[in-house]
Amino acid sequence: MVNKKGNTPVYVLGVGMTKFIKPRGKVDYTELGFESGVKAMLDAHINYDDVDQGVACFCYGDSTSGQRVFYQFGMTGIPIYNVNNNCSTGSTGLYMGRNMIAHGAVDCVLVVGFEKMFPGSLQTFFRDRANPTGTTSLMMKEIRGITKAPGAAQMFGNAGREHMEKYGSKLEDFAEIGRINHLHSKNNPYSQFQDQYTLEQIMKSPMIHEPLTKLQCCPTSDGSAAAVLVSQAFLDARPELKDQAILIAGQCLATDSPDLFNRSAIELIGYSMSENAAKAALVEANVAPDEIKVCELHDCFSANEMVTIEALGLAPKGKAHELVRKGGITYGGKVVINPSGGLISKGHPLGATGLAQCAELVWHMRGWANNRQVEGTTAALQHNLGLGGAAVCTVYKRADGKAAQTVSSDVVAKKTGLGYNPAVEAKGFTKAQVDSVRSKKARSDWALQDIEQKVEARF
Secondary structure, eight states, X not given: OOOTTOOSOEEEEEEEEOOOXXXXXXXXXXXXXXXXXXXXHHHHTOOGGGXXXXXXXXXXXXXXXXXXXXXXXXXXXXXXXXXXBTBTHHHHHHHHHHHHHHTTSOSEEEEEEEEOOOSSSOOOOOOSSOOTTHHHHHHHHHHHOOOSSOHHHHHHHHHHHHHHHHXXXXXXXXXXXXXXXXXXXXXXXXXXXXOOOOHHHHHHSOEEETTEEGGGBOOBOBEEEEEEEEEHHHHHTOGGGTTTOEEEEEEEEEOOOGGGGSSOTTXXXXXXXXXXXXXXXXXHHXXXXXXXXXXXXXOSBHHHHHHHHHHTTSSOTTOHHHHHHTTTTSTTSSOEEXXXXXXXXXXXXXXXXXXXXXXXXXXXXXXXXXXXXXXTOXXXXXXXXXXXXXXXXXXXXXXXXXXOOOOOHHHHHHHHSSSSOTTTOOOOOOHHXXXXXXXXXXXXXXXXXXXXXXXXXXX
């Protein structure tokens, strides 16, 4: 939880992201991080010289990969932190940046999350030492046994099985969550997949670990997302940008309690950790769960979305499947969960996921996500989970405290200076725009190499 002494308001002033793509080794992390960082700075209307500290978020990469990305923007001598906190890495970076500003240490932080992954399910790299989730896996083996399915699918699938046994949810309920996320992704231009499926197609896709079929499991992905965080003083000096600044009204990074090992498959995937993070963030933001109309939830598997709906307070314990059955998690229902398509369809490049969730909700709170906008939204909730463990929940509000109003893409295109609305079109930038955000006082073309040309060629 953010220390109560850190009372300076912190705003997300700029966001940017790449398309999420299949991990085929064709685009390097240097390109991905450069693209999202440039986009975030363009969105915030800043130059890299305005950035006081940088946070780089990634799980797969050598130490100081963050400097390799940030040096492309400039070599201004600022502190750059490299963060690895499993699947919640991006949100952990967001949390760190907020803390820096909230405690008065800095006024502007650039957070960039990126990941270049391997095809297939997640694997352990270091086999000559204890796995950090080894005690969790041992408990899973004791209470549910081990199958040949990927480890993460077993862990989360077992939580789904427990929910079915205790509360009466059915295979169709988990499949419906997958169907909705795939449906939502059709309106997100950054999504790795944009395919629509029937409930029957979801259920008949290959079974991975009951209740999880393939179309209820998130893919591995390459991609990047970034955010510019600023203080009240920084924003006050730029009053023309206040209508796009989104307040981080509440936030909590929580780790596990002893409940993790209470022999519950649901607890074993961090239920209490998510519950504690959500409660703390909502209390700090002075928002009740029933006030949340849009939520980006860490749906690495449909089973995790099912149990986390309850952990976040969006449904009573044991009742999430009832909310799903009555259309309560999509447009026209109680709360729109994962308008981006979520991890299941948008993709899951680990270090970028939390920042992509942030970008999605910032666009909603600005009113820019006009092809998937949730009308009347006064607060948005983000949940990002990392087994091992770390859960980050963040509540966003507009700086003016009002409900988000839909803004036309023509108006957004003029505001951004990009000529398009980045919430609904995944386009690029020009050489002149890159020049406008790279450091004026300490840039290095040697550090940049040919990355700019490679990125622009993809546009």
